[in-house]
Amino acid sequence: MAIRVFPSVEESNKALADYFVETGRQAIAARGRFAVALSGGSSPKKLFELLASDYRDQLEWERVDFFWGDERYVPHTDPQSNYLMAKKALLDPLNIQPAHIFAVETDLPPAEAAAAYTRTMQQYFGSQDSLPLDLDLLGLGDNAHTASLFPHTSVLTNDTVSVQALYIEEVQANRITMTAPLLNQARATAFLVYGEGKAEAVRQILEEKRDVQQYPAQLIQPENGNVTWFLDEAAASKLTQK
Numbered sequence: 001m002a003i004r005v006f007p008s009v010e011e012s013n014k015a016l017a018d019y020f021v022e023t024g025r026q027a028i029a030a031r032g033r034f035a036v037a038l039s040g041g042s043s044p045k046k047l048f049e050l051l052a053s054d055y056r057d058q059l060e061w062e063r064v065d066f067f068w069g070d071e072r073y074v075p076h077t078d079p080q081s082n083y084l085m086a087k088k089a090l091l092d093p094l095n096i097q098p099a100h101i102f103a104v105e106t107d108l109p110p111a112e113a114a115a116a117y118t119r120t121m122q123q124y125f126g127s128q129d130s131l132p133l134d135l136d137l138l139g140l141g142d143n144a145h146t147a148s149l150f151p152h153t154s155v156l157t158n159d160t161v162s163v164q165a166l167y168i169e170e171v172q173a174n175r176i177t178m179t180a181p182l183l184n185q186a187r188a189t190a191f192l193v194y195g196e197g198k199a200e201a202v203r204q205i206l207e208e209k210r211d212v213q214q215y216p217a218q219l220i221q222p223e224n225g226n227v228t229w230f231l232d233e234a235a236a237s238k239l240t241q242k
């Protein structure tokens with residue numbers, strides 16, 4: 001695991017954009033395509049805009065396939081939709097074709113949407129239980145959740161390589177999320193976290209004794225160990241070892 005701390009969010013985003021493109025080039029060279037799971041929430045918006053502008057000539061974008069590590073159970077036109085944010089900031093500006101966009105079908109009932117997404121991934125990778133994304137892009141909530149793996153929820157003990165639907169009391173909403181075993185199959189994982197408001201969660205994940213019910217992002221431990229944290233100084237401010 002690597003922890004990279006940058007003086008500003010802009011520098012962190014630039015380093016992650018470099019990492020994204022390099023990881024993509026390697027995947028395309030090795031397998032012809034780059035399968036990436038995008039994170040949701042607001043944190044990746046500037047990164048997506050940067051990729052779609054300064055990096056538009058640096059990757060064969062037509063060879064990139066886009067998934068989502070989690071999705072809010074809302075229509076694709078809803079401002080809360082993780083898909084919608086990525087569409088506006090990244091996919092439309094890069095003219096990504098629909099065949100390469102694997103959005104969660106939130107017009108289905110939640111459990112069906114999750115099952116359909118599992119099947120979509122199984123078909124894509126040609127396997128029931130080996131679904132190795134080339135890159136998982138992840139964020140972190142100030143309550144130490146990542147994707148939609150929220151504290152004290154049933155999905156935390158789900159040991160299947162799948163996508164699950166669950167109602168989350170804390171946000172009083174349905175979410176669709178990849179399970180930790182699925183996320184942990186990724187060839188590379190990158191956390192993008194910034195701001196003082198996330199500093200305590202960063203410390204808990206990286207320095208507290210393992211307690212995945214309380215700190216779900218501790219579940220992200222791919223066997224390959226290929227996890228990189230991209231932090232600004234504010235988010236890293238409570239770490240005792242940097």
Ligand SMILES: O=C1O[C@H](COP(=O)(O)O)[C@@H](O)[C@H](O)[C@H]1O
Binds near residue numbers: 041043082145147
């Ligand atoms: O609910 C979610 O929260 C986290 C963090 O979101 P942010 O708005 O604080 O960046 C996000 O990583 C996750 O994908 C999302 O659905």
